[in-house]
Amino acid sequence: xxxxxxxxxxxxxxxxxxxxxxxxxxxxxxxxxxxxxxxxxxxxxxxxxxxxxxxxxxxxxxxxxxxxxxxxxxxxxxxxxxxxxxxxxxxxxxxxxxxxxxxxxxxxxxxxxxxxxxxxxxxxxxxxxxxxxxxxxxxxxxxxxxxxxxxxxxxxxxxxxxxxxxxxxxxxxxxxxxxxxxxxxx
Amino acid sequence: xxxxxxxxxxxxxxxxxxxxxxxxxxxxxxxxxxxxxxxxxxxxxxxxxxxxxxxxxxxxxxxxxxxxxxxxxxxxxxxxxxxxxxxxxxxxxxxxxxxxxxxxxxxxxxxxxxxxxxxxxxxxxxxxxxxxxxxxxxxxxxxxxxxxxxxxxxxxxxxxxxxxxxxxxxxxxxxxxxxxxxxxxxxxxxxxxxxxxxxxxxxxxxxxxxxxxxxxxxxxxxxxxxxxxxxxxxxxxxxxxxxxxxxxxxxxxxxxxxxx
Numbered sequence: 001x002x003x004x005x006x007x008x009x010x011x012x013x014x015x016x017x018x019x020x021x022x023x024x025x026x027x028x029x030x031x032x033x034x035x036x037x038x039x040x041x042x043x044x045x046x047x048x049x050x051x052x053x054x055x056x057x058x059x060x061x062x063x064x065x066x067x068x069x070x071x072x073x074x075x076x077x078x079x080x081x082x083x084x085x086x087x088x089x090x091x092x093x094x095x096x097x098x099x100x101x102x103x104x105x106x107x108x109x110x111x112x113x114x115x116x117x118x119x120x121x122x123x124x125x126x127x128x129x130x131x132x133x134x135x136x137x138x139x140x141x142x143x144x145x146x147x148x149x150x151x152x153x154x155x156x157x158x159x160x161x162x163x164x165x166x167x168x169x170x171x172x173x174x175x176x177x178x179x180x181x182x183x184x185x186x
Numbered sequence: 187x188x189x190x191x192x193x194x195x196x197x198x199x200x201x202x203x204x205x206x207x208x209x210x211x212x213x214x215x216x217x218x219x220x221x222x223x224x225x226x227x228x229x230x231x232x233x234x235x236x237x238x239x240x241x242x243x244x245x246x247x248x249x250x251x252x253x254x255x256x257x258x259x260x261x262x263x264x265x266x267x268x269x270x271x272x273x274x275x276x277x278x279x280x281x282x283x284x285x286x287x288x289x290x291x292x293x294x295x296x297x298x299x300x301x302x303x304x305x306x307x308x309x310x311x312x313x314x315x316x317x318x319x320x321x322x323x324x325x326x327x328x329x330x331x332x333x334x335x336x337x338x339x340x341x342x343x344x345x346x347x348x349x350x351x352x353x354x355x356x357x358x359x360x361x362x363x364x365x366x367x368x369x370x371x372x373x374x375x376x377x378x379x380x381x382x383x384x385x386x387x388x389x390x391x392x393x394x395x396x397x398x399x400x401x402x403x404x405x406x407x408x409x410x411x412x413x414x415x416x417x418x419x420x421x422x423x424x425x426x427x428x429x430x431x432x433x434x435x436x437x438x439x440x441x442x443x444x445x446x
Contacts, residue, residue, distance in 0.1 A: 005376060008307035012372040015300065015329070019336045019365055026336075026343040027358075034348065102346035110348045120278045123346050127285045
C-alpha cells in the first residue's frame with residue numbers, strides 16, 4: 001500500500017465519521033425542535049437582570065444616541081461591565097435567548113404557514129442579534145473583549161433586554177396563567 | 187460483461203421500485219412540488235430500460251459509454267435535487283434568505299476543496315486511464331453530494347428554517363445513500379475495477395441494496411400527506427405582531443447606534 005493510498009483511506013474515514021456525526025447531531029436536533037410546543041420554547045428564555053442590563057446599556061451612550069461616554073457620568077469600564085453581565089456565562093444566556101427566538105420562528109413556519117412572512121422576519125431579526133453576541137463571544141475567546149465591548153456589548157445587551165421584556169409584557173397582557181412561569185425565567 | 191443472477195435481480199427490483207415511486211409521485215401529486223426529483227426518478231427508469239436493451243442488443247463498448255454517460259446525468263440530477271430541496275427550505279419568501287448566502291458559498295468552497303483533495307489522493311488499480319478517470323469522477327461526485335446533504339441539514343437546523351416533511355424525507359434518503367455511496371466509491375477508489383476483482387462487485391451489490399432500501403423509504407414516506415397546517419389563534423397573532431414590532435424597533439436603534 002503506497003503513502004497516497006494510506007492518506008486517502010485516512011481522509012475518507014475522517015470525512016465519513018465527520019459527516020455521519022454532524023448529520024446525526026442535526027437530525028436529532030431538528031427532530032427535537034419539531035416536537036416542541038410554543039409554550040415549551042418560550043419557557044426556555046433565560047433570565048437577564050433588567051436593572052443591570054439597563055445600567056450597562058445607558059452607561060456609554062450620549063443623548064444624541066451616538067456610542068461613547070456620557071458627559072457627567074462616571075462610566076463603567078469594560079471589566080466592570082464584564083462582571084455585571086455575568087461574564088461569558090451571561091453572554092451565553094443572551095445567545096441562548098436569540099436561539100429561542102429562532103426556534104419560535106421555526107415553530108411558526110412548521111405549524112402555521114399563514115405566519116410565514118412574520119416568522120421569516122422574526123428569524124432574520126433574531127439571527128442578526130445572535131450575530132452581535134457571537135462577535136462578543138468570539139472577542140472573549142481571543143482576549144479582545146475589552147476592545148470589542150464598547151462596539152457591540154451595550155447595544156446587544158439592551159436589545160436582548162427589550163426583546164425579553166417585550167415577551168413578558170405580552171404574556172402579562174394576554175395570558176396570565178403563564179405569566180408566573182415566564183417571570184421565573186426572565 | 188458477465189452479469190450474474192443477482193445482478194439481474196437488482197436490475198429488476200430497481201426498475202420496479204422506480205416505477206412504484208413514480209406512481210406515488212404522480213398519484214399523490216408530489217411531482218409538481220418536486221419536479222427535479224421526479225425527473226431524476228424518470229431518468230433512472232429510462233436508464234434501467236436503456237441499459238438493459240444496450241446490454242442485450244449492443245456491444246460492450248456501447249454499454250460502457252452509455253453506462254458512464256448516464257451516470258454523469260444521474261449525478262447532475264442529484265445535484266439538481268439538492269438545489270430543489272434547498273430552494274424549498276431556504277427561500278421561505280421566494281428569495282434566498284440573505285443571512286445564508288455567505289454561508290452557502292463558504293461551505294461549497296470548503297466541500298469542493300475536501301472532495302478535490304481526497305480525489306487527488308485516490309490511486310485506484312485500473313488498467314486504463316479511462317477507468318481511473320471514471321472511478322475518481324464517481325468518488326468526487328459522491329463526496330460532493332454527501333457533503334452538501336450534511337451541510338443543508340446543518341444550515342437548516344442552525345438557521346431555524348425547518349424542512350417541509352416531504353423535502354426532509356427526500357433529503358434523508360438521498361443523504362444516507364450518498365454517504366454509503368461515498369464509502370463504497372472510496373472502496374472502489376482503493377481496490378480498482380479489475381474484471382476479476384470480486385470485492386469490487388460485492389461493494390457494488392451493497393450499494394444497490396442500500397439504494398433499494400432508499401427507494402422503499404421514499405415510497406413509504408412520500409405516500410402520506412404532510413401534517414395539516416394549523417390556524418393561528420388571535421392571541422398568538424397579536425403576540426407575534428407585538429414581538430416583531432419590538433424587534434424591528436430594537437434593530438433600527440441597534441443599526442443606528444441609538445439605544446433609547
